[in-house]
Amino acid sequence: MVADAASRGKFGSNVGFILAAAGSAIGLGNIWGFPYMAAQSGGGAFVLLYLIAVGLIGVPVLLAELSIGRATQCSPVGAFARLAPRSAWPLVGALGVATGFAILAFYSVVAGWTVGYLFKALTFQFESGMTHEQSQAIFQGLSGSAGQSILWTAVFMVLTILVVRGGIQGGIERASKILMPVFFLLMLALVIRAVTLSNASGGIRYLFHFDLSAITPTIVLNALAQALFSLSLGMGAMITYGSYLSHEENLVGAGITVALADTSIALMAGLMIFPAIFHAGAQPAGDEGLVFVVLPTIFDKLPAGNLFAIAFYALLLIAALTSSISLLEVVVSYFVDERQWSREKSTWLLGIACFLLAVPCAASDAFMGIVIQIFYIYALAIGALLICVFTGWRWGTASAVGELRRGGGLPGLGGWAVLIRWVCPVVAALIVGTRIWGLVSSMLG
Numbered sequence: 001m002v003a004d005a006a007s008r009g010k011f012g013s014n015v016g017f018i019l020a021a022a023g024s025a026i027g028l029g030n031i032w033g034f035p036y037m038a039a040q041s042g043g044g045a046f047v048l049l050y051l052i053a054v055g056l057i058g059v060p061v062l063l064a065e066l067s068i069g070r071a072t073q074c075s076p077v078g079a080f081a082r083l084a085p086r087s088a089w090p091l092v093g094a095l096g097v098a099t100g101f102a103i104l105a106f107y108s109v110v111a112g113w114t115v116g117y118l119f120k121a122l123t124f125q126f127e128s129g130m131t132h133e134q135s136q137a138i139f140q141g142l143s144g145s146a147g148q149s150i151l152w153t154a155v156f157m158v159l160t161i162l163v164v165r166g167g168i169q170g171g172i173e174r175a176s177k178i179l180m181p182v183f184f185l186l187m188l189a190l191v192i193r194a195v196t197l198s199n200a201s202g203g204i205r206y207l208f209h210f211d212l213s214a215i216t217p218t219i220v221l222n223a224l225a226q227a228l229f230s231l232s233l234g235m236g237a238m239i240t241y242g243s244y245l246s247h248e249e250n251l252v253g254a255g256i257t258v259a260l261a262d263t264s265i266a267l268m269a270g271l272m273i274f275p276a277i278f279h280a281g282a283q284p285a286g287d288e289g290l291v292f293v294v295l296p297t298i299f300d301k302l303p304a305g306n307l308f309a310i311a312f313y314a315l316l317l318i319a320a321l322t323s324s325i326s327l328l329e330v331v332v333s334y335f336v337d338e339r340q341w342s343r344e345k346s347t348w349l350l351g352i353a354c355f356l357l358a359v360p361c362a363a364s365d366a367f368m369g370i371v372i373q374i375f376y377i378y379a380l381a382i383g384a385l386l387i388c389v390f391t392g393w394r395w396g397t398a399s400a401v402g403e404l405r406r407g408g409g410l411p412g413l414g415g416w417a418v419l420i421r422w423v424c425p426v427v428a429a430l431i432v433g434t435r436i437w438g439l440v441s442s443m444l445g
């Protein structure tokens with residue numbers, strides 16, 4: 001039994017859909033993750049590989065997910081069931097629902113730190129002349145204190161629930177239409193401020209200095225994993241959003257717009273963070289502490305630094321919220337479509353259940369590390385692999401291209417079919433294989 005279209009909801013316009021899907025893609029992955037991973041991998045080499053990964057794997061898988069969703073007008077489990085009746089394929093949708101639930105749990109913890117930091121910035125708690133050690137202690141005080149961390153995670157989860165309970169048009173689309181323009185303006189202002197600081201050129205060079213000799217297999221794997229995560233792929237989030245779109249809209253154009261927006265924002269995040277770091281004479285840190293430990297030590301070295309801090313953490317919070325709603329929506333849509341729960345009940349119950357998984361993540365770095373490992377590293381790559389195999393070999397590229405052509409399409413879909421049948425599954429299988437090989441060999445010592 002599948003809920004009918006009227007009770008499922010629909011995006012009101014193509015612009016609303018693009019803003020919502022871009023909002024899902026643009027998130028902590030772009031602003032918190034991308035810059036520190038780039039720093040970890042020596043800057044430019046990672047950036048170059050990331051751009052290749054987006055074009056080769058990201059855009060093709062994005063179009064596959066969107067076409068599955070729009071063709072069926074169903075959330076992931078129902079979508080696979082409709083296109084491959086009486087098969088095991090709906091399990092791929094179920095894996096997606098579980099993955100969305102788990103990713104939302106650790107995502108809310110990091111988003112919770114962001115709420116905490118926004119609060120600190122708004123109440124002028126960043127002292128001037130703070131040393132790296134002092135900043136580290138502040139971050140520890142927040143992330144290392146289970147109580148504070150859980151409190152801010154709860155605040156963030158409630159925000160997410162409040163948007164998703166409003167439904168597609170009245171909740172997700174409406175929030176995206178307000179938040180995304182604010183986000184773009186803040187981002188633009190921060191980038192302009194950062195690149196006009198003295199010594200900004202050092203930061204820009206750092207980001208775009210493509211040192212090919214720095215490339216290692218690990219960097220390639222990291223770039224691929226990051227491309228999937230950043231575009232919200234591998235678990236059916238884009239299947240779900242696509243299912244709320246009508247057949248009149250140009251799906252290929254919308255998908256490419258979303259990918260371009262997401263990639264530009266990742267690069268802009270680098271253009272905002274590295275020039276500020278070089279201006280302050282600090283070092284880019286290649287770990288999660290980049291935006292929570294390094295940045296607070298340089299805000300006061302910038303003109304109007306506290307304003308910069310407020311704008312930055314507000315930006316990060318908006319990015320996180322428009323992404324977390326897409327994660328919760330995947331889980332909620334399953335219960336609304338396939339189990340006939342009301343949206344109100346699904347949103348609260350599942351949001352609270354997810355918070356219960358977030359609590360141990362907030363309390364224990366080790367636990368959070370395991371959840372990230374399983375779901376960010378393995379589940380998304382396995383999900384992406386299965387989605388490619390499904391689209392290329394089971395549903396078939398002819399049907400998928402037919403769907404992509406409805407409402408316009410763009411030239412080059414023949415090339416897309418080749419990528420989704422051959423290139424993407426092979427690369428995704430290599431990611432999964434290499435990761436499992438690494439895991440097994442490390443266990444064998």
Ligand code: TRP
Pocket residue numbers: 024025026027028029030103228229230231232233234235237323324326327380
């Ligand atoms: N893309 C988001 C980010 O970059 C995170 C995200 C939202 C996500 N929905 C997703 C990741 C679905 C994977 C799958 O922060």
